[in-house]
Amino acid sequence: xxxxxxxxxxxxxxxxxxxxxxxxxxxxxxxxxxxxxxxxxxxxxxxxxxxxxxxxxxxxxxxxxxxxxxxxxxxxxxxxxxxxxxxxxxxxxxxxxxxxxxxxxxxxxxxxxxxxxxxxxxxxxxxxxxxxxxxxxxxxxxxxxxxxxxxxxxxxxxxxxxxxxxxxxxxxxxxxxxxxxxxxxxxxxxxxxxxxxxxxxxxxxxxxxxxxxxxxxxxxxxxxxxxxxxxxxxxxxxxxxxxxxxxxxxxxxxxxxxxxxxxxxxxxxxxxxxxxxxxxxxxxxxxxxxxxxxxxxxxxxxxxxxxxxxxxxxxxxxxxxxxxxxxxxxxxxxxxxxxxxxxxxxxxxxxxxxxxxxxxxxxxxxxxxxxxxxxxxxxxxxxxxxxxxxxxxxxxxxxxxxxxxxxxxxxxxxxxxxxxxxxxxxxxx
Numbered sequence: 001x002x003x004x005x006x007x008x009x010x011x012x013x014x015x016x017x018x019x020x021x022x023x024x025x026x027x028x029x030x031x032x033x034x035x036x037x038x039x040x041x042x043x044x045x046x047x048x049x050x051x052x053x054x055x056x057x058x059x060x061x062x063x064x065x066x067x068x069x070x071x072x073x074x075x076x077x078x079x080x081x082x083x084x085x086x087x088x089x090x091x092x093x094x095x096x097x098x099x100x101x102x103x104x105x106x107x108x109x110x111x112x113x114x115x116x117x118x119x120x121x122x123x124x125x126x127x128x129x130x131x132x133x134x135x136x137x138x139x140x141x142x143x144x145x146x147x148x149x150x151x152x153x154x155x156x157x158x159x160x161x162x163x164x165x166x167x168x169x170x171x172x173x174x175x176x177x178x179x180x181x182x183x184x185x186x187x188x189x190x191x192x193x194x195x196x197x198x199x200x201x202x203x204x205x206x207x208x209x210x211x212x213x214x215x216x217x218x219x220x221x222x223x224x225x226x227x228x229x230x231x232x233x234x235x236x237x238x239x240x241x242x243x244x245x246x247x248x249x250x251x252x253x254x255x256x257x258x259x260x261x262x263x264x265x266x267x268x269x270x271x272x273x274x275x276x277x278x279x280x281x282x283x284x285x286x287x288x289x290x291x292x293x294x295x296x297x298x299x300x301x302x303x304x305x306x307x308x309x310x311x312x313x314x315x316x317x318x319x320x321x322x323x324x325x326x327x328x329x330x331x332x333x334x335x336x337x338x339x340x341x342x343x344x345x346x347x348x349x350x351x352x353x354x355x356x357x358x359x360x361x362x363x364x365x366x367x368x369x370x371x372x373x374x375x376x377x378x379x380x381x382x383x384x385x386x387x388x389x390x391x392x393x394x395x396x397x398x399x400x401x402x403x404x405x406x407x408x409x410x411x412x413x414x415x416x417x418x419x420x421x422x423x424x425x426x427x428x429x
Contacts, residue, residue: 009062014277014295016045016070016303018248026051035067045301047072047247052082055091058098065099070301072148072245073100076107080114083132089139096143102184102219102245104148105136110156110163125165130170137179147179150192151186151247153254154222161203161210162222164230168237185234187227189246189273189302190253192309195285196269196276198223202232224273231298239300249273250304270304277302281391289416291391349380350389355397358422365396372428384410392416396425 013367017033017290026048045063048056050073064071073095077083083105092103107163108216109129112120119125129150137147149167171180189199199219203209208218221229224246231241265285272282277299282292295302301381354365359382364374364379373380379390387393388410397403400419404411411417 002192013044015041015043015274016047016072017041017043018303018305019046021046026056028059028063031060031063035064035069038067038069044068045070045072045245045303047303047332048075050075050091053087053092057093061095061098061100070152071100071104072102072104072146072301072303074104074107074247077105078107078114079116080109080129080132083117083328085135085139088136092139092143092145100145102146102148103136103140104150104186105133106150106405108153108156109150110152110158112157125158126166127170130167131174133167134171134175135180137183138176141176141178141182146182148184148186148245151188154188154190154192154226155211160232161209161229162211164233165237168233168356172237181237183242184243184300185227185230185244187230187244187246188251188253189224189226189249189304190222190251191224191254191255191266191269192222192253193266194219194223196224196273196282197284197292199225199424200228204229204232207248211273222253224269227299228296230366234298241296243300244298246299246302248303248305250306272400273302287391293414322346349390350376350392350394351381351387352378353387353393353395354380355395355403356382357398358396361422365425368425369424369428393418394428395419396422398422 017038033044038044046069047345050056050072056073058222061071075088092100095103106114106129108114109125115125119128122128133147133149140147152163154160156163169184175183199206202221202225206218206220208215209220227244227246230244234240234242234244250266250273252266268285271293272285275282276292276295284290284292352369354362372378378392378394381387383408384395387395393411393416395403395407395417397419398421400421404419
């Protein structure tokens with residue numbers, strides 16, 4: 001059975017990009033060129049690296065801000081000893097007037113080379129950075145700019161999860177309430193040649209992750225889902241997941257061996273990440289019937305390093321043809337048999353629709369599906385409209401071809417559709 005797909009306008013409010021790495025062309029013509037690319041991709045966010053010791057020109061900032069772009073200025077100091085808060089005070093003052101919305105201070109403060117050997121050996125790196133960030137954040141908030149906590153290298157020279165845990169505790173205890181209200185977190189979206197769902201669930205799901213110990217039986221925070229590990233610590237310390245921005249998504253990450261997993265098609269992974277960010281379902285590369293876990297709403301922006309053409313067309317790409325495979329979708333709850341209304345339908349769940357001509361065999365059908373129901377706990381009902389809201393729809397009918405022709409408009413609302421006869425139910429486990 002073919003998978004039905006419908007055309008719709010993608011919602012890409014969380015998509016953004018980095019202004020090309022080492023370029024310092026901040027002319028008005030460069031700004032207009034960037035806007036053309038952002039609009040082509042229907043993107044709303046842009047990270048620009050602030051040049052050392054000076055501000056980006058006013059006309060550049062003002063033009064981008066006037067185009068409904070959320071600007072993130074990343075100072076990204078390579079040497080923490082070079083930070084001058086008085087200079088930052090002046091720069092952030094004008095940035096706030098010109099329309100900058102977010103600012104980040106340091107790049108990878110959990111790496112030794114950011115500090116120098118003398119400071120690194122003083123054993124107060126986390127506290128020093130936290131206090132410095134609080135001063136920076138205070139300047140940001142005073143100028144109506146939201147402070148973005150410095151992105152850490154996953155793992156890193158100082159274990160990133162410990163660095164975050166200790167830092168957030170210091171912020172909770174010492175930062176002004178106005179800072180905590182405006183605080184935004186960050187995480188690198190480097191994939192390290194791992195699939196886009198690598199590390200999903202954080203430390204709760206992968207409790208055996210330890211500093212300096214490689215566990216081949218466990219996934220870790222070194223992947224696109226690093227933000228989940230940051231959010232998990234945020235929930236523990238602050239009692240909630242704080243807004244988070246993903247930096248450098250689509251980048252393999254430093255020191256990544258490109259030949260480590262050559263079978264992984266990152267272009268596919270990138271497309272699926274965009275689908276998830278735009279509110280659609282994403283699909284596993286090796287199993288197109290397997291839905292990828294959603295990207296949490298705490299992620300307010302995901303900024304990619306490149307401008308792939310497929311991002312602008314993410315919502316218009318036909319989903320692949322699907323066939324049924326067992327044991328490959330998220331389960332729902334413990335109530336497998338319900339007459340639904342739309343509020344009960346989970347956009348990442350399964351629904352079994354029983355067509356009118358075969359409802360006389362309901363008892364027999366439920367017996368045939370007993371193992372499948374126990375394994376996957378789908379919703380079962382008699383409303384095709386409700387079923388079309390589910391991520392995976394199985395329609396049991398008498399005449400498959402006639403049913404598909406008559407209901408193609410409704411089935412186009414669903415993500416994965418499988419139309420089967422009662423005789424085919426023995427394959428469902």
